[in-house]
Amino acid sequence: MTASLIEGRNVSKVYATATAPLVALSDVSFGIEEGEFVSLVGPSGCGKSTLLSILGGLEERTDGTLVLDGKHHDAPRADIGMMFQTSVLFPWRTVRENVLLPGIILGLERKQQEARCAELLSMVGLDGFGERYPSELSGGMRQRVGLARLLAHDPRVLLMDEPFGALDEFTRETMNIELLRIWERTRKTVIFVTHNIGEAVFLSDRVFVMTPRPGRLEGIVEIDLPRPRRTDVMRDPRYAELVFEIRGMLGVDH
Amino acid sequence: MTIADTAPAASAAVPRALDGAISRFVDAESRRMRRKRLTNRVLATSFGLFVLLVWHVATEAGFVHKLIIPSPIDTFWATGRVMSAAYFWPNVSVTLQEIFWGFLFGLSSGAILGISVAMFEPVRATIYPYLVALQAPPKIVLAPIFITWFGFDQASKIAIAVVMSFFPMFLNTLTGMTSVDPNAVKLMRSLTAGRWKTFRYLLLPNALPIMMAGVKLCWTLAVLGVIVGEFVGASAGIGYLIYAMNFQLDIAGVFSLIILLSLFTLFVYQFIEWLESRIVFWKQL
Numbered sequence: 314m315t316a317s318l319i320e321g322r323n324v325s326k327v328y329a330t331a332t333a334p335l336v337a338l339s340d341v342s343f344g345i346e347e348g349e350f351v352s353l354v355g356p357s358g359c360g361k362s363t364l365l366s367i368l369g370g371l372e373e374r375t376d377g378t379l380v381l382d383g384k385h386h387d388a389p390r391a392d393i394g395m396m397f398q399t400s401v402l403f404p405w406r407t408v409r410e411n412v413l414l415p416g417i418i419l420g421l422e423r424k425q426q427e428a429r430c431a432e433l434l435s436m437v438g439l440d441g442f443g444e445r446y447p448s449e450l451s452g453g454m455r456q457r458v459g460l461a462r463l464l465a466h467d468p469r470v471l472l473m474d475e476p477f478g479a480l481d482e483f484t485r486e487t488m489n490i491e492l493l494r495i496w497e498r499t500r501k502t503v504i505f506v507t508h509n510i511g512e513a514v515f516l517s518d519r520v521f522v523m524t525p526r527p528g529r530l531e532g533i534v535e536i537d538l539p540r541p542r543r544t545d546v547m548r549d550p551r552y553a554e555l556v557f558e559i560r561g562m563l564g565v566d567h
Numbered sequence: 568m569t570i571a572d573t574a575p576a577a578s579a580a581v582p583r584a585l586d587g588a589i590s591r592f593v594d595a596e597s598r599r600m601r602r603k604r605l606t607n608r609v610l611a612t613s614f615g616l617f618v619l620l621v622w623h624v625a626t627e628a629g630f631v632h633k634l635i636i637p638s639p640i641d642t643f644w645a646t647g648r649v650m651s652a653a654y655f656w657p658n659v660s661v662t663l664q665e666i667f668w669g670f671l672f673g674l675s676s677g678a679i680l681g682i683s684v685a686m687f688e689p690v691r692a693t694i695y696p697y698l699v700a701l702q703a704p705p706k707i708v709l710a711p712i713f714i715t716w717f718g719f720d721q722a723s724k725i726a727i728a729v730v731m732s733f734f735p736m737f738l739n740t741l742t743g744m745t746s747v748d749p750n751a752v753k754l755m756r757s758l759t760a761g762r763w764k765t766f767r768y769l770l771l772p773n774a775l776p777i778m779m780a781g782v783k784l785c786w787t788l789a790v791l792g793v794i795v796g797e798f799v800g801a802s803a804g805i806g807y808l809i810y811a812m813n814f815q816l817d818i819a820g821v822f823s824l825i826i827l828l829s830l831f832t833l834f835v836y837q838f839i840e841w842l843e844s845r846i847v848f849w850k851q852l
Binding site: 366369370371389390391393395397398399401403404405414415417418419446448466472 | 750751753754755756758759764768773847
């Protein structure tokens with residue numbers, strides 16, 4: 314078979330607890346292609362966040378192999394960017410300084426980063442907000458800054474852990490549309506964790522459906538909806554079909 | 568202040584008729600705020616004056632013997648007498664030096680050890696249990712021993728001030744360094760930031776607000792430590808003067824020294840608060 318950008322073979326993760334060992338991830342195997350948008354969907358405890366942490370090199374796996382770009386992968390890398398449910402902006406830095414942070418830490422060229430920062434802020438619709446502090450922004454705007462910071466050092470792979478999970482439904486939808494627009498322009502490899510099935514179908518090329526106790530990869534659903542996608546894709550009967558297929562795999566429709 | 572996602576579109580579209588109503592409302596609100604501030608100030612001031620009056624009447628009318636509690640006017644005159652006495656400034660200078668060095672050493676050792684314990688696992692394993700155990704007894708019990716060890720001069724007072732002001736600084740620094748958003752730590756790790764960069768860009772600024780609260784505690788305790796040390800055994804200093812005047816039943820003199828010391832402590836405290844508002848400016852946004 315041809316080598317994918319990211320390949321996991323029998324990836325497992327076991328946590329030691331006071332009572333019995335907890336199997337967070339059991340024998341997960343998958344391949345993710347360059348430029349693909351993949352969502353990990355499942356209820357709490359299905360190991361989706363654990364898998365994302367392992368992909369980010371932040372957590373060790375207990376067993377299995379993980380290969381990124383032909384090399385064994387088990388430590389954080391500069392070409393992987395992470396985004397979390399909270400924006401994790403540093404309140405003592407302005408919006409601009411927050412976006413510049415990855416470049417500073419990675420020692421990238423300052424002038425180039427400044428230019429890129431301005432470009433990114435305008436891409437996420439925050440022109441003129443560079444000198445504001447995070448506490449002056451709404452939740453949605455903070456996640457936009459988070460998005461700009463995620464892209465600041467131009468990582469090849471984006472790992473997003475329920476990035477819009479704390480936003481209200483309307484803002485979340487706006488952010489999804491925004492994310493798709495940006496992804497269509499940049500064609501990064503995205504791995505997106507969510508417990509919202511509709512969101513996963515709307516965004517992804519493929520949805521990894523995960524079930525808990527122990528965390529397993531139940532199946533992979535190809536999302537064959539046409540791109541570029543706009544909100545009207547949700548009116549497509551195929552959209553509903555896919556959502557219900559995934560619901561069925563998760564056993565939500567009893 | 569929070570700007571809604573839709574704010575830019577809405578701001579220009581206020582109908583003219585509403586304009587007047589809005590400015591009338593804003594005016595009324597600011598008038599109400601001004602009145603409230605004034606009322607609060609009047610209340611506080613009149614309470615202070617009332618206490619002064621009771622103090623004055625009770626002492627001048629002889630309800631309390633003037634030897635036990637001098638009247639406000641006596642205290643006022645005593646302040647002038649004490650401040651113009653030849654012994655005043657040399658003693659003040661002794662105490663100020665002790666406070667300065669005690670505060671400085673307590674502050675820096677607390678901050679450095681707090682950072683070390685938070686950053687380096689072996690340091691934590693080695694000394695943390697002892698620091699927790701040492702924190703339990705009231706540090707004042709060490710005062711007599713320190714006089715024995717370091718003598719009647721300034722060194723013993725500085726030592727007491729250091730021991731007293733060290734702990735709040737240490738604990739606040741440690742708390743600040745460890746109460747950090749786990750996602751922020753993950754973010755730094757994902758950016759391949761090492762120990763130093765994580766400290767410089769995340770842990771230290773994150774700890775500053777709690778550390779500044781520690782600095783304020785540190786200051787009051789350093790002053791306390793020095794004065795207590797001078798009570799226990801000294802041949803100079805404000806604490807020594809208070810002790811000596813009390814012995815000679817010069818209570819008015821004692822009162823004036825207490826007031827001067829309080830004013831000085833308060834003044835520096837407010838200076839630290841001003842510094843705090845500069846250093847951790849983002850807490851006021």
